[in-house]
Each structure stands twice: as C-alpha cells, then as structure tokens.
Amino acid sequence: MASHDANDQSSLAAWQDPTAKPYVRIAGVSRHFGEVHALNDVSLDIYQGEFFSLLGGSGCGKSTLLRLLAGLDTPTKGRIWIDGVDVTDIPAYRRPVNMMFQSYALFPHMSVEANVEFGLRQEKMPKAERGERVSEMLDLLHIGDLRKRRPDQLSGGQRQRVALARSLAKHPKLLLLDEPLGALDKKLRTHTQFELVKLQERIGITFVTVTHDQEEAMTMSSRIAVMDAGQIIQVDTPGAIYEYPNSRMVASFIGSVNLFEGKVFGREDNDILIAGDDYLVMRLRCLQPLSLGTPVTVAVRPEKMRLCPECQGPGDNRVTGRVEDIAYLGNVSIFHVRVSPSQVVTMTLANMQPRTEQMLTWDQEVTMTWSPVCGVVLTE
Amino acid sequence: MTQTAAGEGEVGFPAPIHGDRRLRRWLGSRWQPGRWVNIGLPYFWLLLFFFLPFVIVFQISLAEPQIAQPPYTALTEWVDEAVLQVRLNLGNYALVVEDELYRAAFLNSLWVGLVSTLGCLLIGYPMAYAIATAPERWRVPLLMMIILPFWTSFLIRVYAWIGILKGNGLLNNFLLALGLIDEPLTILHTQTAVYIGVVYSYLPFMVLPLYANLSRLDMTLLEAAADLGCRPWRAFLRVTLPLSLPGILAGSLLVFIPVVGEFVIPDLLGGPDSLMVGRMLWTEFFSNKDWPLASALALVLLALLVVPFVALQRWQSRLEEER
Numbered sequence: 001m002a003s004h005d006a007n008d009q010s011s012l013a014a015w016q017d018p019t020a021k022p023y024v025r026i027a028g029v030s031r032h033f034g035e036v037h038a039l040n041d042v043s044l045d046i047y048q049g050e051f052f053s054l055l056g057g058s059g060c061g062k063s064t065l066l067r068l069l070a071g072l073d074t075p076t077k078g079r080i081w082i083d084g085v086d087v088t089d090i091p092a093y094r095r096p097v098n099m100m101f102q103s104y105a106l107f108p109h110m111s112v113e114a115n116v117e118f119g120l121r122q123e124k125m126p127k128a129e130r131g132e133r134v135s136e137m138l139d140l141l142h143i144g145d146l147r148k149r150r151p152d153q154l155s156g157g158q159r160q161r162v163a164l165a166r167s168l169a170k171h172p173k174l175l176l177l178d179e180p181l182g183a184l185d186k187k188l189r190t191h192t193q194f195e196l197v198k199l200q201e202r203i204g205i206t207f208v209t210v211t212h213d214q215e216e217a218m219t220m221s222s223r224i225a226v227m228d229a230g231q232i233i234q235v236d237t238p239g240a241i242y243e244y245p246n247s248r249m250v251a252s253f254i255g256s257v258n259l260f261e262g263k264v265f266g267r268e269d270n271d272i273l274i275a276g277d278d279y280l281v282m283r284l285r286c287l288q289p290l291s292l293g294t295p296v297t298v299a300v301r302p303e304k305m306r307l308c309p310e311c312q313g314p315g316d317n318r319v320t321g322r323v324e325d326i327a328y329l330g331n332v333s334i335f336h337v338r339v340s341p342s343q344v345v346t347m348t349l350a351n352m353q354p355r356t357e358q359m360l361t362w363d364q365e366v367t368m369t370w371s372p373v374c375g376v377v378l379t380e
Numbered sequence: 381m382t383q384t385a386a387g388e389g390e391v392g393f394p395a396p397i398h399g400d401r402r403l404r405r406w407l408g409s410r411w412q413p414g415r416w417v418n419i420g421l422p423y424f425w426l427l428l429f430f431f432l433p434f435v436i437v438f439q440i441s442l443a444e445p446q447i448a449q450p451p452y453t454a455l456t457e458w459v460d461e462a463v464l465q466v467r468l469n470l471g472n473y474a475l476v477v478e479d480e481l482y483r484a485a486f487l488n489s490l491w492v493g494l495v496s497t498l499g500c501l502l503i504g505y506p507m508a509y510a511i512a513t514a515p516e517r518w519r520v521p522l523l524m525m526i527i528l529p530f531w532t533s534f535l536i537r538v539y540a541w542i543g544i545l546k547g548n549g550l551l552n553n554f555l556l557a558l559g560l561i562d563e564p565l566t567i568l569h570t571q572t573a574v575y576i577g578v579v580y581s582y583l584p585f586m587v588l589p590l591y592a593n594l595s596r597l598d599m600t601l602l603e604a605a606a607d608l609g610c611r612p613w614r615a616f617l618r619v620t621l622p623l624s625l626p627g628i629l630a631g632s633l634l635v636f637i638p639v640v641g642e643f644v645i646p647d648l649l650g651g652p653d654s655l656m657v658g659r660m661l662w663t664e665f666f667s668n669k670d671w672p673l674a675s676a677l678a679l680v681l682l683a684l685l686v687v688p689f690v691a692l693q694r695w696q697s698r699l700e701e702e703r
Contacts, residue, residue: 070607071606071607072603072606072607091606092603092606092607093606093607093608093609093610093611093612094609097607098607098608099604099607101600101603101604103598103600105598105600105601105603105604106604107601107604107605107619108601108623109622109623118605118608118610118618119608119609122608122609122610122614123609166608167607167608170608170609
C-alpha cells in the first residue's frame with residue numbers, strides 16, 4: 001500500500017525500531033499432532049497497528065498458528081504473549097482476541113443483529129450500550145439494512161461483512177482473519193482487499209490474517225511472514241519479500257521468477273561474478289561475502305528482463321534463446337524463451353504498442369538482458 | 381484472431397440445443413407412467429393399511445356390543461326390506477370422556493409418556509452428543525451398540541428386566557452384596573419399574589434422530605462462540621441446544637407417541653396401579669369383549685396424540701420458514 005511506504009520513509013516502522021515493544025510475541029512455539037509437526041519452533045514479533053499476513057501453501061502451519069493465537073488450540077511447546085500478558089494457558093473465551101473464521105461460522109439460528117451482539121452479551125454489557133455498539137458496527141460495514149435477516153438469506157459478500165462486524169464488535173486487541181476473502185469471487189475480493197485495509201487503518205486494531213493468495217498478502221499487509229512446512233522462512237514488508245527473497249522457496253512462491261544456477265568465481269567492487277551453465281557469465285550486486293566456488297542461485301523476476309537492443313547499460317547480463325511461447329494478457333505479454341535444452345526463461349514485457357505492431361514472434365532468436373542490481377543471489 | 385472468430389461462431393447457434401431440451405421437458409411432464417406408479421404406490425399403501433382399518437375401527441366405535449359373531453351390532457339395518465336404518469351409538473365416546481377411570485388412565489398414560497420422554501432425553505442427549513463428537517472410527521461401533529438390542533425380541537428384553545428387578549433379582553442381590561441395602565427393594569410391579577422398562581426400550585428412538593442432528597452440527601460454530609467469550613456450558617445452551625431442537629423434537633415424538641399407547645411394559649413390569657390406556661384397551665377387547673368401547677378408546681387416544689403432533693409439526697415448519 002502507498003500509505004505504508006510513505007510511513008516507512010517518514011519515520012522508522014515499528015519493526016525497524018529496536019526500542020519498540022512487540023504487541024504480540026510468539027516465542028519458540030511448536031505444535032505437534034502425534035507424528036505430524038504442524039509448527040516447528042516458530043518465533044515471531046508483531047507490532048501494534050500492523051496488518052500482518054501469514055502466507056503459505058496448504059499445510060504449511062499458518063492456520064495452526066492463527067488458532068494458537070485465538071486460543072482454540074494450545075502449543076506443544078513455547079509461549080505466546082499478547083500486549084505483555086502471557087496468554088499461552090488462557091482459554092479462547094477469556095482472550096482479548098477475536099477471529100473471523102474462514103467459513104464465517106455465523107450462527108444460523110440468529111439474526112444478523114443477534115450474531116453481532118453475541119460477544120457483547122457474553123461480556124454482560126448493558127442493553128443500551130449493546131444496541132449502540134451493534135448499530136455502530138453495522139454502519140461501519142454498511143450492512144445496517146440487513147439487521148433482521150438470517151445468515152442463509154445473505155449473499156457471500158454480505159456474510160463476510162457480518163462475520164467481520166461480529167469479530168470487531170468487542171473491540172478486540174487483536175483481530176485474526178482466516179482466509180478472510182477466500183469465499184468471495186475475484187472481483188469482490190479485489191474490492192474488499194482495499195476496503196479491509198482502509199477499515200484497519202481507521203479503527204487501528206492489529207490484524208493478523210492467514211492467506212494462501214500472495215497477491216492478497218502483497219496488497220493488504222504491512223508485513224508478511226512466508227511459511228513452509230511448519231516454519232517461518234522470511235518475515236518482511238511486501239516490497240522486500242518480492243525484491244529480496246531470502247530463499248528459492250520464497251522467490252518462487254511470491255510471483256514468478258527465473259532461477260539460474262551457478263558458482264561464484266570473482267568479485268568486482270560491490271558485484272560478484274557468477275559462472276552459470278552453458279558459459280553464461282552473470283554479474284550481480286551482492287554485499288554478502290561469498291568465497292570463490294560457492295554454489296549459488298540467481299533469481300531474476302520476469303519483468304526485470306529486457307530485450308537486448310534497448311536500454312543496455314554497462315555490465316548488464318545477457319542471455320540468448322528462442323521464443324517458444326507467447327501469452328498475450330492485454331496489458332503485458334509473457335514470453336517463454338528457451339535458452340538451453342534444460343532451461344526456459346520467462347520474460348514479461350509491457351505492451352506499449354498495439355499488438356499487431358509487435359516485433360517478437362514464435363521461433364525468433366532474442367537476446368535478453370538485466371542489470372546487476374535487478375537480480376538476487378540466493379545461497380539456500 | 382482466429383480463435384476469437386471460432387468463439388463467435390459457437391455463440392451464434394445455440395437454438396437447436398435449447399429447442400431439443402424444451403421438447404424433452406414437454407414430453408417428460410406427460411409421458412412418464414413410472415411417475416404415477418411412484419406417487420400412487422405409497423398412497424395405495426396408506427389407503428389399504430391405514431385409512432381402511434381406521435374406517436373399520438371408527439365404524440365399530442359407533443356400534444353396540446352384542447354376544448354374537450362379530451361381537452358388535454351393524455350400523456345399518458334394513459327395516460321391512462325397504463328402509464335403510466342407520467343407528468349410531470355415541471355412548472361409547474360419552475363413557476370414555478366422562479368416566480373417572482378412563483380419564484385417569486388417559487392422564488396417567490400422558491404423564492408416563494411425558495416423564496419417559498424426558499428420561500430418554502436426559503440420558504439420550506449426552507449419548508448422542510458423545511457419539512457425534514467421537515473420533516470417526518468409533519462412531520459406527522458406538523451406533524451399533526445402540527442398535528444391537530433390536531436384534532433380540534422386545535418381549536424377551538422386557539422379561540429380562542423382571543429377572544433384574546424382582547425381589548431376589550440381579551439388582552437387589554448386587555446391592556445387598558455391596559451392603560448398600562439391608563433388605564431387597566420392591567421395584568418390580570411398581571411405577572418405577574414401568575419407567576425403567578420404557579426408558580430402556582425407547583432410548584434408541586431418542587438417540588438415533590439426535591445423533592443424526594448433532595453429527596451435522598458445525599463444530600466451528602462452537603469455536604466461534606468460545607472466541608466471542610462463551611464458556612463451554614453457555615456455548616452449549618446458546619448454540620448447540622437451539623440448533624439441535626429439530627432432533628429433540630423428532631426423538632421426543634418417536635418416544636412419546638408409542639409410550640402413551642404402550643401395553644406390554646406396564647402389563648409385565650407395572651403393578652395393579654399402573655393404569656394405562658393400552659392396558660384398558662386390552663381389557664375391553666379381550667376380557668370384556670366390548671369392541672365398540674375399545675374402539676372408542678383407541679380413537680380418543682389417536683386424537684390425543686395427533687393434535688400435539690400436528691401442532692409441533694406446524695411450529696417446526698414455521699421455524700424453518702423463519703430461517
């Protein structure tokens with residue numbers, strides 16, 4: 001989000017400030033189901049006001065972690081603090097945390113109003129105040145006219161709003177969202193993503209969401225934790241995760257990427273030289289000290305690739321191949337270029353001219369180029 | 381470019397498929413003899429085995445008893461071979477409604493039905509809940525254990541209770557051996573024995589519909605309730621219980637209706653004071669040979685049971701509508 005980036009530049013973000021106290025602290029948490037290790041020694045700090053996403057494929061442990069935060073499950077090992085309080089042994093019904101369930105879990109025998117009011121009743125809030133809060137929540141999510149309806153009389157999008165209103169009604173310290181947009185169709189999803197972020201900025205509650213959709217995570221989050229096989233692989237801002245993935249797993253999970261294998265064979269100032277297959281020599285910006293002969297992987301995003309005659313700077317890398325496939329997506333075209341019998345490189349080009357005038361065709365020989373700062377050197 | 385053209389071609393001619401479907405639908409609504417058999421068979425069944433017997437019983441209830449074969453008078457009679465005389469005797473109904481004994485029997489039957497239904501509910505609900513929430517591989521064996529008693533004859537199972545409950549039966553000997561009591565308890569031939577026998581016999585009819593209902597309960601609803609600050613017990617009262625109401629109703633009707641007319645259990649386990657309509661019916665039919673009175677009793681019982689049943693059914697369908 002633009003606003004997040006602005007924050008990053010003007011002042012230090014909470015996670016960059018060494019004196020900031022984490023709002024949620026997950027310390028060495030494991031959860032084993034018999035032989036299955038759903039979570040393995042996970043540690044994570046989340047700061048107040050963040051929109052934090054747990055991103056990963058199915059079975060990576062992201063939902064388990066969310067359930068541990070909600071108190072619907074207890075960790076096999078490790079502790080969890082929320083706002084300075086150790087909540088590890090506090091049951092769900094006494095935690096200052098609310099969750100929006102993936103299936104929404106709306107009570108089918110209650111009206112929208114009663115669903116939203118449910119949590120407030122448990123708090124023994126006085127009736128007048130309850131009514132006020134319910135109205136406030138329904139207005140916040142623009143569902144005031146659905147008050148008397150029952151969940152099965154609502155559309156998917158309306159149910160999502162009711163579920164959100166219900167989980168926000170108690171003004172929780174932390175709102176957990178399990179695949180909040182998973183059940184919506186694509187168009188509604190995109191619209192709701194922005195709305196959710198605006199809502200979060202307005203009410204200032206810390207959000208932790210679980211998603212398998214990297215685009216969704218990129219759009220909404222202040223920070224993302226990429227998870228795999230019960231562990232957190234990388235935690236960073238969407239931009240940093242995309243531009244500087246720390247592993248092959250993260251690089252290929254977020255967006256698409258071209259990976260070149262190679263070995264370090266030299267260094268020039270801030271760049272290292274890497275020898276790839278087929279006499280390919282690559283030059284990449286890398287401040288990390290790497291000894292000669294270290295096997296590395298170079299990750300280059302398809303949109304960072306350019307066609308050769310254009311904008312070729314000094315020291316740019318180049319690779320030659322034959323166009324195998326062209327996918328025309330309207331705004332961009334995706335080219336699959338075979339550079340060696342075993343490797344196909346993907347290149348995305350913006351369609352700046354009408355398609356009929358484009359020069360690239362099938363079987364054409366092309367040379368692609370990318371600058372040393374546009375690739376990432378991965379050692380894992 | 382070529383792909384787009386082909387796509388348009390397909391969109392251009394949808395008519396034949398559409399027309400064909402319409403023709404088939406038209407034929408389908410008129411030309412399905414199987415459909416009439418499908419609808420007709422159950423109606424024929426109901427007509428033959430429910431409506432006709434009902435009419436016969438109703439007709440007997442309006443007759444008078446006589447010592448002959450059959451033991452009741454005919455409703456119609458030819459007078460002088462020209463006039464058809466119809467004689468309806470409403471006295472049986474008047475007797476059933478006015479007589480203290482019958483009224484007491486009806487009230488007692490309804491009371492036994494009510495108490496037994498509550499008993500079945502109190503025992504059956506936790507059982508059904510436990511089975512519905514048990515691990516998948518345990519459910520079928522546990523359900524089998526509920527159904528298993530049906531493999532033995534109902535009569536034999538009730539007789540077995542005599543062996544358990546009688547003065548020097550299993551229960552008394554067990555309690556004596558434990559030293560909990562000094563002399564045998566009198567359970568057999570009391571109202572308590574009737575309740576024990578009825579609750580035991582009808583428990584499966586409560587457990588099975590409740591299980592069917594509770595096993596469909598979405599457990600994330602309970603998690604949502606807990607997340608919103610509900611302690612487990614309150615979550616049960618506010619979520620599980622209201623959602624299982626249809627199962628409770630179905631189970632209660634399956635227990636209440638047959639228990640009110642129950643004859644075998646009060647006869648075998650109950651004492652002389654277990655006054656129930658089922659026993660009255662039996663006595664009137666077989667001891668007193670008063671078929672018309674017995675028929676009237678049966679019909680009043682039917683009316684007593686049908687009215688609450690229909691009311692509940694209405695209420696339930698209104699609940700469904702509201703949802």
